[in-house]
Amino acid sequence: MARQERARITRDRLIDAAASTFCRLGYVATTTSDIANEAGATRGALYFHFTSKEKIARAVIEEEQRRAVEAGTHIMALNRSAVETMLLLCTDLARRLRADPIVQAGIRLATENANLDPPLRSPYRQWLETFSAIAARAVREGDFRDNVDPEAFARFLIPAYTGVQLVSDTFTGREDLMLRIREMWTFLFPAVVATDRAQDMQALLDELIPAE
């Protein structure tokens, strides 16, 4: 195995180890030694790749965002309607939040952003821009009403989703997250869905996020 390949594998292992350590202990309580131990690596190896705990936290977030972009690109390539695309993005993130430590750590680092300086705005920005663009497409496709402001919609949806997953985590360890996301959309639809598309959109929601 080439030296570069070995270095890449070590770096990935350190990022995985950092994610699970941040999830277990939180950002502030985690030390670089904790991360090196968890990865079965030396602190020297860690410092070869990352010069500080903040650098490795940012690498975890970058990896989370890379996975989000990858998942998003895959969903976009399905060429579904804008509303279906939004529902798929929400349920896909919910699934990854429940199963992937990198995603759990990335979202936790973002919601506990006060620990990082400057605060982590870029993950929110990315979601805001994505949903704003898709909501504009939903208007063009006639599923959203003409008077819907796509930016305002994204500006409410992204924080709302952030809170929904946080409270679901607090109460049920995200067991009920899909149901809570379904509930969120039942409250959002009346504000945005075109009257003549209401039945179709409800059917779509029932199909993609069944009531149980």
Place this chain on the structure above:
Amino acid sequence: MARQERARITRDRLIDAAASTFCRLGYVATTTSDIANEAGATRGALYFHFTSKEKIARAVIEEEQRRAVEAGTHIMALNRSAVETMLLLCTDLARRLRADPIVQAGIRLATENANLDPPLRSPYRQWLETFSAIAARAVREGDFRDNVDPEAFARFLIPAYTGVQLVSDTFTGREDLMLRIREMWTFLFPAVVATDRAQDMQALLDELIPAE
């Protein structure tokens, strides 16, 4: 000054000091020495009142909840309609989130709950119960439609508000919080407000949370 009175004053000072230290450093990074220093008290005085950092964190949250109940009781006593009461509770909490370190610390400890074991569900429970009861009254008063499920409404509103204030904190240090709360309600109203009350409710929103 009686000994009891002095003890109460010291206890309050320790809670204030803990709140500002938790806000500055986060829960995990804060030590009991940091809190004693901030309060200008000895660690002995701190341990006389609180046997652990977790105990003092819970005291901060209890004080935040006490202030929430006090503010809520004051707003309830105004005897306004259910919808007006909900809007007043939201804007009142927003004001206190911007001005009161105890409230900032209480909410931060609640949203970073993974650091505490068991997780902090009681602040959410209290808000959920309060808003569920008021939403039921909004249905009885005819401002909300008959088919609105008050519990489901509260189950979405409380997490949504949690996320809205968190993202507003991340982007603007809560400078834009009132506008974001207004935006939240413009998206919620179409899902719940009775058709014949839509104009009145919009007027109420414009009065209580002006667009600028």
